[in-house]
Amino acid sequence: MEFLENSIADEKAPDVETTPKFEDLPIGMETSGMMSVHNLSYVITSGPPFRHVTKTVLRNVNGVFKNGINAIMGPTGAGKSTLLDLLSNRRDLRAARGKVLIDAEPLGDDFNLRTGFVAQEDIVMGTLTVRENILFAANLKMAVSSKEDKKKCVDEIVQSLGLERCENTRIGNELFQGVSGGERKRCCIGMELVTKPKFIFLDEPTTGLDSSTALSVISLLKDISTNHNSTIILSIHQPRYSIFKYFDLVHLLSCFGQSIYHGPAVEAVSYFARHEMVCDRRENPFDFFLDLIIANSKLGPWVFETDDLLTQNFDEKSKKEAKTCTQFDTKESKNLVHIFQQSQEFNNLSEELSVIEKLSTIEDKVSNNRDSFKSATNLLQQFRYLSQRSLTNVALSPRVVIIPTIVSFLLACVFGWLGRDWKFDLMGFENLYGALFFMVIQPVMGNFPAIEILLNGQKFFLHETAKGYYSAFPYLASKFLSELILLCGIPALVFSVFGYVILRLKRELIPFFVFVGVNELGSLAACSLIFFITASVGNYGMATAIIPGILVVMLLFSGLFLNLADLHSLFKVFEYLSIPKNMLSLQASFQLTNTQFCGIRNFTLPENQNSLIANKSQFSNFYGCETGEQRLESIGIGIESLERLNYFIILALFPILLFPLTYFILRVKSRRKL
Template sequence: MESGHTSNELHLEKRDVVDLELNRVHSAHLINNVVHDFSWKNLNVKVKDRKTMKPLSILTDSNGFVEAGEMIAIMGPSGSGKTTLLNALAHREAAAGATTNGDIMANGQQMSLKKIRQLSSYVEQEDALIGSLTVRETMMFAAGLGLSSKISKRDRQVRIDDLIASFGLQDQAHTIVGTPIKKGLSGGQKKRLGVASRLVTDPKILFLDEPTSGLDSTLSFEVMNFIRTIAKRNKLIVVASIHQPSSSTFKLFDKLCLLSKGKMCYFGPLPEAHGYFQSIGYPMPPETNPAEFYLDLINTDLAKAGDEVFERIGQITQAWSENSQNQRLIEEIDIISRRVEDTDRDLSKFKVEMPAPWVVPMVLLQRSWIKSYRDIVTYGIRVIMYLGLAILMGTVFLRLKSNQEYIQPFINSIFFGSAFISFMAVAYVPAFLEDRATFAKERANGLVGPFAFVISNFIIGLPFLFLISALFSLVTYFLSNFRMNGNAFFMYTMWLFLDLLAAESLVVLVSAIFPVFVVSLAVTAFANGLWMCVDGFLVPMNILNPFWKYVFHYIDYQSYVFQGMMVNQFKASTYTCDSTGSGYHCSYPSDLNSEGKIDGKDVLSAFSISPGKENEWIGIMLAIIAVYRVFGYVVFHFKKN
């Protein structure tokens, strides 16, 4: 018997209680029986061997057949091809650079990527749940992304309520999923919610990648039992990769697909596996967890070259390929494929009503809005960070005066405000990568496209970035004593807003290309460092190296912000020179030097900045922002993960 596991009797007693509760739930609004069976034949996946550069098979001649209402467990040791097979069946990239060949069918008909997305949902090992949403909100937004706009609000709500009840989440309906800062659901509840949020879109086939990972035996049983009950009642096909389940969880499955080194070791009804392995000379000892026995039999993790385990696995895979049970499986798949003409099995007539094109961006906007104000990591921390930066800047450059000795501090303050507010936009990287991961998983299920994601992401950021710019301006502008003019204040705020918008757009583009936190952070920081170097402050334009000037300066959004803010401060300002015994000492040549003053326009001339081009600079800033966002969309369009 396995140690540390709850007894089967207790599990079965718990299952009875759960089933009684589920029977009270009205499920007419759940899944209709459209797919009668799901099968695959001679499925092969090959990659290029890194050493020899020749094709290497990582999945060989896999066959399988599952009927509606059945759950199949794909099992095997690490590296056996479980996830490869699952991804291949779901028409996902089986492995990096892999080529997949073979037949994948539902009701005996070949499945295209479009059709499999219409018929199925895929629940990944790492859930795509948004931590700041409640259980009900998660279900509501999942329904909004996947259900037809023709379904009434009442029917949609009934479906959501049914699934929440079916998965035992009634008491947690208004509980948030959980963030690093605020605790929410338990691990088992998150797993159940992840599956429920996929079922709300009415899939006929459910793919589960390691649905019990990170859960103890009790929670694993609980999650799989809920799924099993839903599958049986609604004739749902469940295909799950699973690693070393407890005996009670293992017995919930109807069929077993056993793999080792990408080759089939067994496929068939779970109860018959014991007799099959006994027939080929591998009887299972009494009081043994069957799952552990099968995995130990074909596990090569600790084996060394020449060990008998490799010979044993070779015998097992060879025995299965020659076994009559395998031949009957292939014949059964062939028979099913010849029944395509049956009207009730013709999936070409099955059409899935999707939401209207304008609905998905609206759902994403609403979801992002809730996340933005509720999750402090998204914008809350950035607001606090920028306020701290504003107080720092305002108190360092405190109450600057109109004497010439304050001209350079004014310029330094302008550079600091424009450069560092954009540099600190790197704080948006983790929040965007979380959104990107959610998008990638929803896109793989055919729910969200790159255009809707990019548009909603851009729009939702506008009010928060403007709020940050306004708060920053309110603190720094008056503390530093910039030009006291209402129009000048609003122009200062506008330049900061465009600066932040361009910086965040850069984050989106870089994170789209490099979806790894450290890499994205480093590249974004490097880019902003480059823009700081060539924006015209550290090295004035008239002496800037031509390479940096003509290659980078004119596409540097920070340069236009710096110029715009310089004009905003100096175009209508004058500064007094130092008085000496013989006259005046002025640090900038100006027509007003004889009067002991410096015209602010002459300060601009020293930096090769010409007033009157503000509208042109605003247009260029908007173009840069648009280019970043369009390039981000292009990356998402062509990059599938």
Template sequence: MGTEMVDMEAQTQQTPPAIFNKANYPVTLKFEDVIYNIKIGQGGTFLKFLKKKEKTHEKLILKGITGIVRPGEMLAMLGPSGSGKTTLLAALGGRLPGGHLTGTITYNNKPFSNAMKRNTGFVTQDDVLYPHLTVTETLVYTALLRLPRTLTKEQKTQHAEAVIAQLGLSRCKDIIIGGGLLRGISGGERKRVSIGQELLINPSLLFLDEPTSGLDSTTAQRIVSTLWDLANGGGRTIVVTIHQPSSRLFYMFHKVILLSEGNLLYFGKGSSALDYFSSVLGFAPSVAMNPADFLLDLANGISTNDSNEDQTAIKHSLVCAYKENLSEGVKLEVGSDHHNQLLHDTIDDKQLKRWSNTWWQQFSVLFRKGLKERRHESFSGLKIAQVLVVAILCGLLWWQSDISHLQDQVGLLFFYNGFWGFYPLFQAIFTFPQERMMLAKERSSGMYRLSSYFMALTLGDLPMELVLPTVFFIITYLMAGLNRTPGSFFSGLFVLLYSVLCSQGLGLAIGAVVMDMKSATTLGSVIMLTFLLACGFYVQHVPAFIRWIKYVSISQYSYKLLLLSQYKPGEMYTCGDNNKTCLVEDFPSIKATGLDGQVVSIIALAIMLVGYRLIAYIALMRIGVTRK
């Protein structure tokens, strides 16, 4: 940590890059009588269906919040947990999903727009970053996606390098982000990388949710100092939520909002807060203490003058005191401000409706980033060992079987069907639940189209998803002694890979719709087991009322195509003593499935290949949708 602080000090002494000295468009943020409520008392969709008569009630989260933040000012939102700080921040940043929001929120006296979205940075409390990318790669990829197409790739890279220098990240620029059990950069460096991602667009308005959470006091001081420089020297409007800042941090904020249970207790200069509560209201700290701690005590209804006083009464008195002493002044300040409309008057609205980069540029960047990030997971030593061990075991169990052991060969083909139905299914199920936070963050910032992300992920996973089943098939096919003709080998490989892609699509669809790994895993297991049971290997005489399942089963069509890759109608095999021969198509495990309908099976799998991915895409459209 000592080395990090020395490096940070050295970097902050440097002159910031010229492109980040000033905000592009100064923004005055005003919010008047902001009220937000949500409905509670209902469960999920299934529970709603079962409990149609269950009454719901609304809960007020924000209760008429008013304030103003000008360019060059940094506003801190204080309050205990559950006071509404993060909700208010999300509302001001245009990222509040669901619920009912009323009141007026304006940016240079105009509502939230594409213009504002392009000039707003939002740093969430959790640092949502790709763990296997380095600091430089993270910021360069973000620059390539968020900076306008008018800049070249080299210029965008220079912007990323400038941000790295400005935030003091040069020492760790080639170290991976890390996370979980993967060792990477420190917590303070991760937070600065998150801030750096938003600084790349040189935002006029910057929102940060708990930027000092989990950091030591020195690192927190460095981060807030950087934010103060961005506001004071760069003309940016900065709004942060902060739980319990130190005294040094508290006096760096130009303005402070104190919230308690959604009510506004104070809005004004941070340096005047103590004087207001002590001189005007008579709530003075009995001992020298951190002003932020004193304010949080009051927000919790704890008075240092009389610890036995009713906490609810104290909160109520503070709410009434704000309405009597400060409310009118704040409303007059908000109403009298007529900041310039530079942001909206200097930008062509038609231009703002377009994305920063073309669809192909977004796709190519996301494709490269996806390959670099997911290759570590797809080709982990554990997964490679798992596939190789199972492949060798299968090869030994089915060692050099021939058509005279037809049941054994059919069993191997069905094992192909089962193993490579479940394996890609579960690999794909986890994809979107794991990337949900990242997708929501990046889509909320208008970084890319959902279609470019989806296509990049789908095509980027192809080489990684198809290598292991190919290796598995080659090993088992040669060891088991299946049909050695090139046509049978390559058609069998094609069918296996085809079914892998279909199973992967089913997994993507389940994961995208459910978005919960436990529930998605359970649902996926039930669906795939149903497909396997109905495909004709286990049960040859399926009752008519449930026979329809096989027509929607991936396993049914892939199993049929695997059989067709090895056997042809009219082919004979030794079926008993005295070298008696029988038709392969009459073998019980084959007869239930049949050796016909090859074209129908290929078309059915093609429909599933596309259909499942379409379902996944439609399900993803609800993620990252924010107020526009």
């Protein structure tokens, strides 16, 4: 290791973070691990419906990855991340052919618990501290450990990763600055180490880091692999030479997803030199490899035409491309795939894979656990820790609750003050009915924050469920009880209580509690609808385009703009499914009944107006009183107990049906591979 320490000292800037030591890490791997890849091919289908385009990303990749740092390298689009996803069981294996084995055994149901995966993007909760994020991972993945053991594990990880200085610093997000990029990356690595993983996968861990910080991260990974016999497999795009020297094994991919070298990193340069491709001593080896790969791409994907083993996994287009491409070396470039398949390194690899395959008892397909899912903790524990994290996020940003609540209070004052002078005449009925309409609209329209509640945590949900932290049900339950009630339920409650008082509605307990309860139920129904649509489309732009359109249709059939009694039977279904209509009908049936409204009815004056004034007996025909029940029935609102129950059931069916459907969608997403 002397040459590594000297190279780091020479190239390290004076103001960068110190490289942490890993000698005292208590969670090292006691046994070595070996992952083998046997003739792995992968095909994807993309494009619009009925015009799908099939593309072969990987073509018969073979390799054996052992203890140490194993680097998957290649140009952009070579399939590095795809291969890493397949090895880490994060990619849908139904489109793959071949085998992926661990110690000559298939991937088990608990594979996600026995391995660690660090994504290219640092998916870590920005509002929590470094220690809190690592402790969150420990709580959900160390099921049988006591609270003291978890705390001790976190303490030792923080110390071993050199995070003592920033352990109580928040990670940071787009709203406030937190730890540095290197500390964030090390925090992500620390979250994966709580389960003593045998294998650690990292997708381009140096992306977004400066050269010195990137060197610090790779040096840390080297300490993990050297001192604790772990197998680290990472994809990397274009490392500097000082980073390249840390790699134990290199797997090079061509532009077409074919292996052009698999072997020790220290022998890679000499391998190409033996085939008359000499790297200058002053040139970065990978820059040299990249130039060779780009030049080789002009030859297209290459196979032996007579070798069925290498062509059986190709689609028809790829076979045609392979058979028509140049299959011999040219003056400008050499066929790197051909050279590798004829080399001694490939023969040695084939022999090793053959021995491993004889020990294996699985079939050719690597899909026996494609739909498996396993978590270390039970649903109650998952709900507990998820709720704690959600409440912590809300507590750190109280304005997300305070501001909507203040706005709801002000709206209640405005709406209530404008309608508080209503009278018991026929015009007063219209005013009060319109005021009730606006009192039920705000709890419905005020639930748009539910879109962000679900979408802001989507990347955490997909990433953490893939690693076995939790399942979809406790996640949705924690979102509902910890965030949805605070961000949507409390503002609706404040609006209903103050609006009722200021509007001077019936001073009775039953109508008051019905008013508040109906508004809360309507708010819950709207939230369930918004959650369902948002989970279905999974996109903020699509959700904000669809949800307002649906709510506008519901408002149109709410009973204020159209007389529901005269509505055509074809449109009755829209009336029944309108959340504002059912809310308004319930509110009006309690607030506008047992009351008389007197005044001049709407009429058309006869041609001789003087005769109307002269004949006082005719004046009584235009003046009269109507009960609230009569007015409500005239506009199509039922007031009987059975009809009220029908309104309530329809409102209750929205959350009863849509929340389980939302759970089902999230469950499918959590189990669906990339």
